[in-house]
Amino acid sequence: MRGDESPAGSPADRPQDVLVCRDVHVRYGEVAALTDVSLRVGHGEVVALLGASGSGKSTLLNVVAGLVQPSSGEIWIGGRQAAGPAHSTAPEQRAVGMVFQNFALWPHLSVLDTVAYPLRRAGTPARAARATAAGLLDQLGIAHLAERRPAEISGGEQQRVGLARALARRARLYLLDEPTAHLDTHLRTAFQESVLARQRDTGAAVLYATHDAAEALALADRVALVDSGHLLQLAPPAVVYDEPVSLAAGALTGPCSVLTAAHVEPVGAGELSVDLGDGPVTVRGGHARPADARTGLPAAPGVLMVRPNWVELGGPFDGRVVSVAFRGPHTDYRLDHPAGSLLAALPGPARFAVGDRLRWGLSRAWLLGRDDSAAGAQPSAVIAPG
Amino acid sequence: MRGSARVGDRAALGVAALAIGALVVVPLVRLGQVLTEQHGSSLSRVLHGPGLADAAVHTALLVGTVPILAVTLGSAMALLLRHTDLPLRGMLLVLAVLPLVVPQFVLGYSWSQAYGRGGFTDSLLGLHWTGLEGPVGVIVVLVIDTAPLSFLLTTAGLATRAQPELEHAARLSGAGGWAVLRTVSLPLLRPVFAAELALSFVVTLESFAVPQVLGTPAGFSTLTTRIYADLALASDPDSFVDAVTLAAALVVVAAVVLVPADLVLAPKLRAARTAGAGGVRTALRGRGRGVAGALAISGYTVLAVGLPTVALVAASVTRAVGLPPTPSNWTSANFRTALNAPTIDAIGNSIWLAGCAAFALTALGALVAALERRRAGRALGTAATLTFAIPGSALAVGLLIAYGRWLGGTLALILVAYLAKFLALAHRAASGAVDRLPDAEWQAARTSGARPAVAATTVWLPALGPALLAGWLLVFLGALHEVTMSSLLYSVDNQTLAVAVLNSQELGEVGATAALSVVLTALMLGAGLPVWLGLRAMSRRRTGRARAQRALPLSTPETAGAR
Numbered sequence: 001m002r003g004d005e006s007p008a009g010s011p012a013d014r015p016q017d018v019l020v021c022r023d024v025h026v027r028y029g030e031v032a033a034l035t036d037v038s039l040r041v042g043h044g045e046v047v048a049l050l051g052a053s054g055s056g057k058s059t060l061l062n063v064v065a066g067l068v069q070p071s072s073g074e075i076w077i078g079g080r081q082a083a084g085p086a087h088s089t090a091p092e093q094r095a096v097g098m099v100f101q102n103f104a105l106w107p108h109l110s111v112l113d114t115v116a117y118p119l120r121r122a123g124t125p126a127r128a129a130r131a132t133a134a135g136l137l138d139q140l141g142i143a144h145l146a147e148r149r150p151a152e153i154s155g156g157e158q159q160r161v162g163l164a165r166a167l168a169r170r171a172r173l174y175l176l177d178e179p180t181a182h183l184d185t186h187l188r189t190a191f192q193e194s195v196l197a198r199q200r201d202t203g204a205a206v207l208y209a210t211h212d213a214a215e216a217l218a219l220a221d222r223v224a225l226v227d228s229g230h231l232l233q234l235a236p237p238a239v240v241y242d243e244p245v246s247l248a249a250g251a252l253t254g255p256c257s258v259l260t261a262a263h264v265e266p267v268g269a270g271e272l273s274v275d276l277g278d279g280p281v282t283v284r285g286g287h288a289r290p291a292d293a294r295t296g297l298p299a300a301p302g303v304l305m306v307r308p309n310w311v312e313l314g315g316p317f318d319g320r321v322v323s324v325a326f327r328g329p330h331t332d333y334r335l336d337h338p339a340g341s342l343l344a345a346l347p348g349p350a351r352f353a354v355g356d357r358l359r360w361g362l363s364r365a366w367l368l369g370r371d372d373s374a375a376g377a378q379p380s381a382v383i384a385p386g
Numbered sequence: 387m388r389g390s391a392r393v394g395d396r397a398a399l400g401v402a403a404l405a406i407g408a409l410v411v412v413p414l415v416r417l418g419q420v421l422t423e424q425h426g427s428s429l430s431r432v433l434h435g436p437g438l439a440d441a442a443v444h445t446a447l448l449v450g451t452v453p454i455l456a457v458t459l460g461s462a463m464a465l466l467l468r469h470t471d472l473p474l475r476g477m478l479l480v481l482a483v484l485p486l487v488v489p490q491f492v493l494g495y496s497w498s499q500a501y502g503r504g505g506f507t508d509s510l511l512g513l514h515w516t517g518l519e520g521p522v523g524v525i526v527v528l529v530i531d532t533a534p535l536s537f538l539l540t541t542a543g544l545a546t547r548a549q550p551e552l553e554h555a556a557r558l559s560g561a562g563g564w565a566v567l568r569t570v571s572l573p574l575l576r577p578v579f580a581a582e583l584a585l586s587f588v589v590t591l592e593s594f595a596v597p598q599v600l601g602t603p604a605g606f607s608t609l610t611t612r613i614y615a616d617l618a619l620a621s622d623p624d625s626f627v628d629a630v631t632l633a634a635a636l637v638v639v640a641a642v643v644l645v646p647a648d649l650v651l652a653p654k655l656r657a658a659r660t661a662g663a664g665g666v667r668t669a670l671r672g673r674g675r676g677v678a679g680a681l682a683i684s685g686y687t688v689l690a691v692g693l694p695t696v697a698l699v700a701a702s703v704t705r706a707v708g709l710p711p712t713p714s715n716w717t718s719a720n721f722r723t724a725l726n727a728p729t730i731d732a733i734g735n736s737i738w739l740a741g742c743a744a745f746a747l748t749a750l751g752a753l754v755a756a757l758e759r760r761r762a763g764r765a766l767g768t769a770a771t772l773t774f775a776i777p778g779s780a781l782a783v784g785l786l787i788a789y790g791r792w793l794g795g796t797l798a799l800i801l802v803a804y805l806a807k808f809l810a811l812a813h814r815a816a817s818g819a820v821d822r823l824p825d826a827e828w829q830a831a832r833t834s835g836a837r838p839a840v841a842a843t844t845v846w847l848p849a850l851g852p853a854l855l856a857g858w859l860l861v862f863l864g865a866l867h868e869v870t871m872s873s874l875l876y877s878v879d880n881q882t883l884a885v886a887v888l889n890s891q892e893l894g895e896v897g898a899t900a901a902l903s904v905v906l907t908a909l910m911l912g913a914g915l916p917v918w919l920g921l922r923a924m925s926r927r928r929t930g931r932a933r934a935q936r937a938l939p940l941s942t943p944e945t946a947g948a949r
Contacts, residue, residue: 065554065558066557067554067557067558090557090562091554091557091558092557092558092559092560092561092562092565096558097558097559098554098555098558100551100554100555102551104551104552104554104555105552105555106552106555106556106570106573106574107574108573108574108576117556117559117561117569118559118560121559121560121561121565122560162555165555165559166558168559169558169559169560175558
């Protein structure tokens with residue numbers, strides 16, 4: 001499935017796009033690493049690639065960087081074709097900077113020389129390159145590390161050096177490949193903030209690969225959901241979270257439960273009539289676009305996706321508490337209901353115990369496409385992102 | 387329980403220390419003693435005697451040129467072969483290390499048969515190389531013989547490098563192919579290059595067969611060929627003093643160059659090695675360059691090893707020197723003459739000695755490698771490594787002084803020499819593997835209820851198996867064609883195949899020498915190939931998954947892991 005924009009039209013139609021990928025396929029022998037991926041990244045836009053390990057997001061970054069050649073399809077960077085059927089530009093000639101998961105700092109170069117490296121390759125004299133590099137280090141708050149070697153600084157500092165090196169490239173597009181995967185939680189936030197701050201200053205576009213749903217939702221202007229080499233959905237964070245195109249897409253952005261309703265029907269704008277066996281109730285919500293437009297909306301019975309925070313205390317439905325887990329800001333309850341097993345996140349400490357019965361309602365529900373009816377056959381599924 | 391384990395540890399440590407002491411320390415001490423016991427007059431006669439300065443200068447010339455050329459050649463091939471798009475890459479890898487299985491003596495002799503006066507190209511095309519016998523020929527053949535070591539070390543250095551993305555990072559910083567090589571790849575290999583230089587230095591310093599075959603006929607003597615002439619060909623007391631002096635000089639030169647190098651290099655090499663790091667293969671475009679590289683490597687191998695081997699085989703089946711190697715002149719007479727009863731005995735001796743040395747040293751090497759993990763055993767490991775730097779000629783002279791009274795002229799003394807010389811190889815192979823064993827595997831076995839002995843056999847041994855087998859093979863092959871020490875320690879009743887080949891060459895029997903060289907090389911291949919294939923199968927089973935991942939060009943572990 002494609003992203004949310006039309007793949008038609010040549011890149012020249014939208015000069016504000018820094019990156020255009022069109023129908024990109026990558027195959028390693030028999031293995032398809034990327035299948036039919038099309039996306040655009042606009043000037044100054046932050047797009048997160050969210051997917052599990054091995055989903056193909058790193059491959060996509062490598063294709064954009066020029067480290068992997070697409071089997072077919074086109075890559076346009078800054079309005080110029082970087083890869084296509086007939087030709088491919090070398091990585092060093094593409095206007096992109098990259099930050100690596102493993103930092104990829106050169107052990108034989110000092111921090112200052114590392115950051116000056118891209119400037120030197122661009123032909124800047126050594127003295128000027130070092131001066132510029134020192135300025136970049138200063139902006140990132142690591143000027144005091146200038147003379148150290150990578151082995152002498154911490155992981156968080158190393159990744160800032162990696163970011164400074166990428167910034168020294170003065171590119172219009174930055175590729176960040178799980179830059180926080182090897183950082184502790186507190187360093188992660190600090191690094192994300194420095195990425196965003198530098199991105200606002202430079203107005204550059206960012207393609208940010210991560211397997212952390214919270215990171216993707218918090219950072220990005222738009223989130224691209226990648227699974228098994230396919231681009232499932234490309235939309236703003238709130239949309240991919242609230243309105244996933246499929247159960248797989250929904251599971252990538254956070255925990256969700258699946259309920260099989262006796263009858264579901266869209267009523268009016270943004271409302272669903274839901275019957276979980278106790279008669280129809282009207283709930284705020286909507287439905288995923290059907291995979292095949294001709295089949296129309298999925299017929300009853302329908303498969304509903306419910307986020308834990310969409311479950312309210314008090315309401316038309318009756319449930320039995322199966323498990324309780326206190327999470328700090330809220331408490332997770334697993335509820336049993338004939339329509340399925342439900343994960344509910346209720347604010348505050350635990351107020352119910354295993355075996356208690358409680359009344360619950362839905363502030364929102366999302367009707368999934370027909371593709372997911374198979375998943376609905378096991379109504380006890382509570383799906384959390386890997 | 388704990389007490390008995392500690393006693394066992396101490397005993398093992400003692401056994402290993404005693405072995406190294408008896409094999410290496412005692413001979414060196416005796417060498418020094420004999421030298422200091424000499425009267426000043428005989429020593430000064432030796433030092434001012436004819437030809438000594440020449441030999442020293444010639445050796446200096448070799449160690450000044452061969453290492454740098456060999457490291458350049460071997461590393462260039464390794465860097466070239468890293469490109470995945472090279473056609474027939476696997477075959478080229480084998481070609482590049484091929485000179486390793488050809489004994490030094492055979493390589494030198496086959497070059498003289500191929501390119502020398504009256505050799506293969508001379509009889510076919512009327513072309514021969516007059517400089518082959520002399521310094522240039524010695525240097526060229528030594529470079530060809532040593533380059534595969536550099537090739538292997540550079541290849542390993544590239545494969546085990548800490549980070550696979552360092553080159554990618556450089557390209558994404560705007561560096562082109564050459565700039566990446568100049569600013570990232572080569573600087574990162576610096577410690578590896580230094581180690582290669584040190585290793586090539588040792589190999590060149592102690593080289594004997596090539597200078598003997600290609601240098602001696604032209605009057606180009608080195609310290610090692612002079613020791614041989616002193617001990618094997620002359621019998622006056624001054625010759626013995628001369629040999630002892632030269633042997634001591636070899637040890638001093640090796641120590642002066644290598645001890646500081648080891649002190650500086652070892653920590654750097656250790657730092658460069660990071661567990662669990664995958665290799666990097668940058669798929670650079672430019673198919674044309676790949677084909678050119680493949681052609682260059684194949685052409686080099688054909689000229690360096692292929693054609694000389696053909697010439698050697700041709701000489702071994704040709705009726706008489708000077709006849710063109712055409713089928714009408716073929717005969718098996720050379721083999722029949724060469725394989726007389728004493729030679730058959732020598733073949734048996736060689737196999738028996740090489741087998742004994744290989745088994746004993748595999749055990750001793752593994753023991754030292756295991757002990758090295760404790761603080762108390764660390765010095766032992768360093769000592770075992772340093773033994774490699776003692777030139778074979780010097781070791782043989784030392785052993786002759788120390789144990790000659792009891793063991794002189796017996797196979798036992800040759801075996802002791804092999805044990806002393808090849809300990810470093812067996813130890814290196816084992817300790818490389820032990821280093822890579824994570825402590826956690828051992829701890830997991832212990833917390834699963836395994837006693838130390840059980841944990842060692844169930845967790846360590848399977849993991850070490852391939853490394854121990856590789857060490858066994860290195861020692862076996864090394865001992866099988868060893869000639870430097872054997873030629874100083876043999877007696878008429880107790881000789882080895884390599885010595886028989888050397889003697890045959892000195893008698894000028896071209897056909898018989900070629901035939902014996904073919905037999906020796908065939909033995910090396912016959913022993914080496916099955917074990918090597920077994921090793922490959924073992925390592926493939928062990929790392930099958932990792933290899934499959936690496937087969938995907940440029941796939942990160944992350945992208946490949948899921949498939």
